[in-house]
Amino acid sequence: SPEYIDLLKSAKFVAAQVSLISADDKLLRFIETRPGGATPSASSRLDAMKKLVNNGIWTTCRIQPMIPRVTEMGMRELIFKLAEIGVNHVIVEFMKFPLMHAKGMSLKLKQQLNKYCEEGGELPEDLRRFNNDLYSFYKSFPDSVVIGNYLFFSRKEKARLMKQFAQMVREANKEYGTRMTFASGDEETQFLNFTWNCCGIDQLEGFEGFSTCTIQTMLKIIREKGKVTLEDMKNYYNPCMEKFFQLWRKKVRGMYYFEERVFGLKAIEENGKIAYTFDENLIPG
Known part of the structure; x- marks a missing residue:
């Protein structure tokens, strides 16, 4: 709303982050839910980011969690849309499962993905082999790891995909003449980052704390x-x-x-x- 825009513009040091994991409204309808209703549509969040950018507010899109074989398939479309509207920075972090709740989380997500497929949605065959169960899919990779009570995705796959996402940002910048920066929210692949802080705020005056x-x-x-x-x-x-x-x-x-x-x-x-x-x-x- 204009009131929030004016409030943000009145601050000397300000940056905004918007969470968006897919540009596909149909997919989001199934995998992003909250008590009492749905989350804001992808199109509405893209519009919000465009308004922020057009009003001179430094804007990041946080793609977290990036869900392998689910939101992964639409990453190029999303990244190009973000560059087109002038978003300043994009951060990507893979889904990880807290071990205490991993099977329950995966079951809930599986149920939603099954509904998505029943209504004509498509998912890759290697995930469908596990009946859309992300926990079992993660465990099928010999290089998936458990660290600090979390199950992390395949190390090889994470390295391969993060390199692709960083390259997508470069290609989108070339397409639209933009300077959007990229960062991995996962420590393993932070060597790919365009910035010295995963949120990219080292580019902003007044955010000198990035060295932490x-x-x-x-x-x-x-x-x-x-x-x-x-x-x-x-x-x-x-x-x-x-x-x-x-x-x-x-x-x-x-x-x-x-x-x-x-x-x-x-x-x-x-x-x-x-x-x-x-x-x-x-x-x-």
């Missing part, structure tokens, strides 16, 4: 110096520095913690201390 994003800071230093040391990281604010020091040296399943969490990071030992470099050959695929 630990993984992005590590990658930034590696790009500048070829490696990052613990001494380098001590120069940046971290609310959990003691825990960070522990993770720096921690090993998980035969790898250092950060090697497992971020594709391409490689631990090296120098004078008895651990530093990290980046090696593209370590990216799954």
